[in-house]
Amino acid sequence: MFHKILYPTDFSDVSKIAVNYLIQLKDAGAEEVVILHVVDTRNQHMPNIYNAFPELSMLGEKEAISAKKEARQMAEELNNAGIKTIIRIEKGIPFKEILRVEKEEDVSLIVIGSHGTSNVKEMLLGSVSEKVIRKANKPVLVVKRQND
Numbered sequence: 288m289f290h291k292i293l294y295p296t297d298f299s300d301v302s303k304i305a306v307n308y309l310i311q312l313k314d315a316g317a318e319e320v321v322i323l324h325v326v327d328t329r330n331q332h333m334p335n336i337y338n339a340f341p342e343l344s345m346l347g348e349k350e351a352i353s354a355k356k357e358a359r360q361m362a363e364e365l366n367n368a369g370i371k372t373i374i375r376i377e378k379g380i381p382f383k384e385i386l387r388v389e390k391e392e393d394v395s396l397i398v399i400g401s402h403g404t405s406n407v408k409e410m411l412l413g414s415v416s417e418k419v420i421r422k423a424n425k426p427v428l429v430v431k432r433q434n435d
């Protein structure tokens with residue numbers, strides 16, 4: 288039923304909890320997981336600032352490289368459990384890229400954390416997960432943080 292799953296991750300503790308659920312979803316037919324990390328480029332629309340601080344232009348690149356490493360570790364864990372993986376590192380606005388990849392990869396389910404790196408106590412959901420839940424076409428499995 289859920290043969291191809293989209294797993295957007297910011298590598299936060301909350302989003303990592305999802306990996307165990309992805310493995311358990313094998314019993315529900317999960318064969319392949321698309322691990323997606325979006326490098327948020329919203330703060331990178333000020334080209335002039337790069338003249339003063341050239342190292343800033345490398346920030347997105349650095350994040351993409353470390354994201355690839357983290358994603359490979361997750362992929363290995365899933366592969367060991369017999370699930371195929373695709374790693375995608377995209378640049379843009381996280382919720383928009385998640386919805387674009389949902390269509391492009393034609394997934395049957397999205398597994399997302401309720402919160403991410405900000406993990407504000409008072410918030411029911413993070414802003415990325417809220418928008419994805421609102422706008423996604425496919426079912427969304429929300430993995431909750433602990434201690435809620």
Ligand SMILES: Nc1ncnc2c1ncn2[C@@H]1O[C@H](COP(=O)(O)OP(=O)(O)OP(=O)(O)O)[C@@H](O)[C@H]1O
Pocket residue numbers: 295296297299301302323324325326327381398399400401402403404405406407412413414415416417
């Ligand atoms: N840049 C990203 N790339 C891929 N997935 C992401 C990204 N950011 C968040 N997610 C996914 O969305 C989930 C919820 O994160 P979200 O960013 O909405 O919460 P937050 O960080 O606590 O709050 P906010 O970002 O609104 O301050 C994460 O667990 C992860 O699954």
Ligand SMILES: [Mg+2]
Pocket residue numbers: 297403404405413415
């Ligand atoms: Mg966040």
